[in-house]
Amino acid sequence: MANPAVYFNGLFSGRLNNSRWLKGIINTTARQPGPLGIMVRKEIADHIRSWRFIVLLVLLLLTFIATMYVSLTNLQAAVANENDPDRLFLYLKLLTTSDGSLPTFHIFVSFLGALLGISLGFDAINAEQNNGTLTRLMAQPVYRDHLLLSKFLGALAIVSALFLSLSLLMIGAGLLITGVKLEPEEFFRIMGFVLLTVLYVGFWLALSILFSVKFRQATTSALMAIGVWLFFTIFYRIVISMVVKGFFPDPVYLSEADVLWYNNLLLDLLRLAPSQLYTDATTTLLMPSVRSLGPLTVEQMAGAIPKPLPFRESLLIVWPQVCGLVAAIAVCFALTYYWFMRRELRS
Amino acid sequence: MEQPIIELAGLTKCYGSLKAVDRLDLQIRPGEIYGLLGPNGAGKTTTILMMLGLTEPTAGVARVCGINATTHPIAVKRKVGYMPDNVGFYDSMTAIDNLQYIARLSGLPEDEVKNRSRDMMELVGLGDAMHKKAGAYSRGMKQRLGLADVLIRQPAVIILDEPTLGIDPSGVKDFLGLIRQLSREQGITVLLSSHHLYQVQQVCDRVGIFVGGKLLADGDVATLSRQLFSxxxxxxxxxxxxxxxxxxxxxxxxxxxxxxxxxxxxxxxxxxxxxxxxxxxxxxxxxxxxxxxxxxxxKEYGLEEIYQRYFDNNITDHEKDGKSSGLFQRTFFRKVKQ
Missing domain, CATH: 3.30.70 (Alpha-Beta Plaits)
Structure with missing residues (x-):
């Protein structure tokens, strides 16, 4: 080690403070980001440099290109379909058309988005703890919740940038290929779709951060998050159908109103799954002619003209879904907060 | 007497029925180098965490620089540099990036961050390796990087938890020499916990022997020796x-x-x-x-005999806690000072 006297010249003395004070007066415009800003920046840099993110990015890009290819090849037929009230929304058609060989992009995202959220968050806190960086970080003058927030916001910033650029790419490519003008309504709907997707990924992110606080091992928390995801995508429907078979009366002996009531109950049960909320909401936003997410009676449909709804009406239909997603994120985040804030930090 | 810079009064921490720290009273004066000695599991780390507000005490108050560490941890952390016992770094970042990240977090102005972190790396002897990934660092290098990490914030108090763990003997000598020099020149208060008695004896002004959550003795080595073996x-x-x-x-x-x-x-x-x-x-x-x-x-009585004496008196209480006594006896060298 070198002689410290050389380097510590004036470092700990009052002279330094004076010079800093002077600089502060001269250079008042340069604003320094707060601790949260610095932490979020570091998180984003970490994600971008990690292999995990590159793999996910490639996966998502491949999905995007494949679905775009399928929808572009079938676009002509879809737009020419006289029976479809949505046929004139070209850019929405780009996102929702498929010939059945591949699911559409928003269905894909309901699977992949979960995976994206989980993989960005499952080792957020426990990796720091196992590496011994957590105590070091917490010994700095920063609040504990800044760490949680930086993990969440950092990953969310990446996800938003990703989906926003993907959808803008799609719009740009659509403009180049078809030459059709983009209607403001379509633009808002696509932006709504992006926002919903970010919220949806945010839910899985919040859930996986929750597990990363709860479980010390990164593998355990990843497994738990994937377990929850698998449960909701595969087993939840099976469980619901078992419940229906076991407890619901035979519809043959029921009045129409009762059938409707049971149907709504069934839908509400299904909507406990976040992926259901997401698909409901995106379907409504991307297909303007969708009027209701539940069954409609003949009386309700009487006199209705098969015409696309305005953007505001579609938004009103999906509002409960959006609220549900936000609430789910808030619950996960609150639990994470509760467990992390007063916990003993030891490596 | 001067106002103590670290003041612990009746500090207690319980984990269920286990008392990790039991009504600890301790005062450390500014500019002092204080060694906290004790076997593993004696509650040294718990005490340190309570001083930083990272753990809430069950009872009692910890004051650092006159600030209550439990209620105002951020203000305390601004003045205290802490190096944990197994200090970790972000392996995918270079050492200097790690250091700059901490420097920014502690509120160092952006135009000073680069120069200061470079100076610090030179100071702790890592000038040649500063652009290496932290993951490629050896244990001893990490320990030095940890010291740079603590010093870059110009703290008034440095708390080092097992600072000499994993450094080779000549490195330990440099390390402790550097700490002593900094403390003397800049008036930094140093609290270090260790079970390497010989090293602590060399560098500390005052030591406290800490067993089973209790401070058994407190004073400089000569006084302790006289008291015990008179x-x-x-x-x-x-x-x-x-x-x-x-x-x-x-x-x-x-x-x-x-x-x-x-x-x-x-x-x-x-x-x-x-x-x-x-x-x-x-x-x-x-x-x-x-x-x-x-x-x-x-035969002369050094810190180890003092320590051993205290430890023998308490060993019966700790037999049930296999971790502390068993590991202790294997790890500690009991060289008789001759």
């Missing part, structure tokens, strides 16, 4: 050229010497406990009996 025997051990026979005729004469309390024969070595220092008389006695003396040692 009523004790002086022990001189004499090594002879040949082992004495089992039926040794001069033994009664030796025992009859003035001041001799006990004689123990172990092979060629004879240990004589006396009420005062009679080493010259003993040598004369053996020479007069025409025995060849190969070596004479007068």
């Amino acid at each position: 009523g004790d025997h002086f022990v001189t051990s004499i090594t002879l050229a040949a082992a004495p026979p089992a039926e040794w005729d001069i033994l009664p004469a030796l025992q009859a010497m003035a001041g001799v309390k006990a004689v123990a024969v172990d092979g060629r070595t004879i240990e004589v406990s006396c009420s005062h220092n009679i080493t010259p008389d003993l040598v004369r006695f053996f020479v007069g009996k025409e025995m060849d003396i190969m070596g004479v040692l007068k």
Whole structure:
């Protein structure tokens, strides 16, 4: 080690403070980001440099290109379909058309988005703890919740940038290929779709951060998050159908109103799954002619003209879904907060 | 007396029924180097975490620089640099990036961050390796990087938890020398916890012996030694050229010497406990009996004997806690200072 006297010249003395004070007066415009800003920046840099993110990015890009290819090849037929009230929304058609060989992009995202959220968050806190960086970080003058927030916001910033650029790419490519003008309504709907997707990924992110606080091992928390995801995508429907078979009366002996009531109950049960909320909401936003997410009676449909709804009406239909997603994120985040804030930090 | 910079009053921490720290009272003056000694599991780290507000005490108050660490942890952390016992870094970032990240977090102005972190790396002797990934660092290098990490914030108090763990002997000497020099030149208060007694003895002004959550002794090494062993025997051990026979005729004469309390024969070595220092008389006695003396040692009490004495008194309480006693006895070298 070198002689410290050389380097510590004036470092700990009052002279330094004076010079800093002077600089502060001269250079008042340069604003320094707060601790949260610095932490979020570091998180984003970490994600971008990690292999995990590159793999996910490639996966998502491949999905995007494949679905775009399928929808572009079938676009002509879809737009020419006289029976479809949505046929004139070209850019929405780009996102929702498929010939059945591949699911559409928003269905894909309901699977992949979960995976994206989980993989960005499952080792957020426990990796720091196992590496011994957590105590070091917490010994700095920063609040504990800044760490949680930086993990969440950092990953969310990446996800938003990703989906926003993907959808803008799609719009740009659509403009180049078809030459059709983009209607403001379509633009808002696509932006709504992006926002919903970010919220949806945010839910899985919040859930996986929750597990990363709860479980010390990164593998355990990843497994738990994937377990929850698998449960909701595969087993939840099976469980619901078992419940229906076991407890619901035979519809043959029921009045129409009762059938409707049971149907709504069934839908509400299904909507406990976040992926259901997401698909409901995106379907409504991307297909303007969708009027209701539940069954409609003949009386309700009487006199209705098969015409696309305005953007505001579609938004009103999906509002409960959006609220549900936000609430789910808030619950996960609150639990994470509760467990992390007063916990003993030891490596 | 000056206002103490670290003041612990009745500090208690319980984990369920286990009392990790039991009504600890401790005062550390500014500019002092204080060594907290104790076996593993004695509650050293818990105490340190409570000083930083990272753990809430069950009872009592920890004040650092006059600030209550439990209620105002951020203000305390601004003034205290803490190096945890197994300090970790972001392996995918370079060492200097790690350092700059911490420097920015602690609120160093952006235009100073680069220069200061470079200076710090040079200071701790990592100037050549600063652009290496932190994951490629050895344990000792990480420890040095940890010190740079603590110093870059210009703290008033440095708390080091097991700072010499994993550094080679010459590195330890440099490391402790640097800490001592900084403390003397800049008036930084240093609190270090360790179980490497010999090293602590070299560098600390004052030590506290901490066993089972209680501070058993507090003071400088000389005072502690006097207090403990004042009523004790002086022990001189004499090594002879040949082992004495089992039926040794001069033994009664030796025992009859003035001041001799006990004689123990172990092979060629004879240990004589006396009420005062009679080493010259003993040598004369053996020479007069025409025995060849190969070596004479007068035992002195260093920190390790002090520590051992305290530890022996408490070992019964800790037998149930296998971690502390078993590991302790294997890890600690018990070199007799001669």
